[in-house]
Amino acid sequence: MRVPLYCSNEDLSVLVPILDAWPCMSPYEIASIVFHAIVDPISMFFNGLLIYIIIRHSPSEMKEYRILLTSGSLAEFLSAFISFSSIIKEFPTDGAYMFVHYGICKFASSQTCYTSFVLQLNLWAHITLNLLLCFAYRYHSIQRNLSKLVVCGLLLLILAPSTFNFFVGAFSNDDQKAVEEYFIKRYNHYIGPGIVSGSNDL
Numbered sequence: 724m725r726v727p728l729y730c731s732n733e734d735l736s737v738l739v740p741i742l743d744a745w746p747c748m749s750p751y752e753i754a755s756i757v758f759h760a761i762v763d764p765i766s767m768f769f770n771g772l773l774i775y776i777i778i779r780h781s782p783s784e785m786k787e788y789r790i791l792l793t794s795g796s797l798a799e800f801l802s803a804f805i806s807f808s809s810i811i812k813e814f815p816t817d818g819a820y821m822f823v824h825y826g827i828c829k830f831a832s833s834q835t836c837y838t839s840f841v842l843q844l845n846l847w848a849h850i851t852l853n854l855l856l857c858f859a860y861r862y863h864s865i866q867r868n869l870s871k872l873v874v875c876g877l878l879l880l881i882l883a884p885s886t887f888n889f890f891v892g893a894f895s896n897d898d899q900k901a902v903e904e905y906f907i908k909r910y911n912h913y914i915g916p917g918i919v920s921g922s923n924d925l
Contacts, residue, residue, distance in 0.1 A: 756810055756825055763807035770800035787874045791860060794878055795853040798846045805843040809836055814906070814921075821906050821921040829918035837896035837920035844892075845885040852881040897922045 773796045781789045810826035824836040856877060863869065869877075896902075903919050 752812060752825070755812065759807055759810045759826070763803045766803035767800055767807070770796050770803065774800065787869055787871050788857075788860060788864070790871065790874050790878065791853060791857050795850060795857065798850045798853065802843055802846040802850065805839045805846070809839055809843070811840060814909075821902065821909075821919060824918050824920065833899040833902070833918050833920045834896055836918060838893045840920070841889055841892045845889040848885040848888075849882060852885075853878070856881055895922055896920050 774793060777789055777792045777796065781792075808826045808828045809824050812823045812825070814821040814823070822837070822840060824833075824840075826836075828836040828839055860869065860874070899919065902921050906919050906921075
């Protein structure tokens with residue numbers, strides 16, 4: 724027997740099954756969840772396949788360049804996994820930012836969802852910088868090849884800013900109850916099967 728669903732925020736601690744909550748969700752939220760449920764696993768599959776091909780079937784002459792390719796593909800795989808496990812809707816406000824997570828990370832905690840989101844932001848930065856490094860390597864390799872040690876050093880160098888930013892931002896999430904109270908007061912929005920994270924004081 725199904726219990727009738729009422730679209731209210733009276734008890735945010737109850738995780739309503741997402742299919743039961745669809746009548747209370749906006750078309751944007753439904754479309755976003757469906758999109759992530761389809762596209763993210765496809766991205767994970769192809770990036771996983773690409774990592775396998777790079778590691779197992781790349782010629783030995785490409786061993787230095789293979790490090791950069793693996794780094795980029797792994798970052799994209801992790802980004803797709805986080806996107807799938809989080810499925811975020813953002814609510815920016817004056818002096819605050821709120822996120823509602825509809826993915827499986829909600830079964831862990833609000834902090835887990837928020838930390839994974841911050842990690843995803845830094846993965847995007849790493850993917851962009853890694854792509855730039857790939858182009859620079861290909862341009863430089865026309866003249867002469869770089870050693871594996873130099874390539875790894877350059878990779879660590881471009882990883883440093885985003886890694887530092889991750890540790891700074893990963894723990895800026897406010898207490899979940901405080902964020903929920905501010906969220907309801909500001910938006911009066913149905914959270915349903917999601918979990919809230921963010922900060923109400925920038």
